[in-house]
Amino acid sequence: MKGNLSMDTRIGKITNDINEVPPKERKFYVPVQRDMSAKEKADTQIRLYSPCACGSGKTFKFCCYRKAAA
Numbered sequence: 001m002k003g004n005l006s007m008d009t010r011i012g013k014i015t016n017d018i019n020e021v022p023p024k025e026r027k028f029y030v031p032v033q034r035d036m037s038a039k040e041k042a043d044t045q046i047r048l049y050s051p052c053a054c055g056s057g058k059t060f061k062f063c064c065y066r067k068a069a070a
């Protein structure tokens with residue numbers, strides 16, 4: 001069983017294996033030692049529906065989050 005969960009602090013995405021993340025992206029990841037609490041999950045959702053940091057006026061989920069996921 002792997003214990004290497006990491007979270008992308010930009011989008012709250014959980015990655016099972018940090019080794020699959022490109023090295024230049026790893027600085028955005030933090031280790032996850034345990035399951036997220038309900039509050040932390042809620043915070044992640046809030047981030048998705050907050051105005052995007054790029055200033056487009058769209059919510060993050062429908063702006064740069066999509067680009068990042070594509």
Ligand SMILES: [Zn+2]
Pocket residue numbers: 052053054055056060063064065
């Ligand atoms: Zn954006």
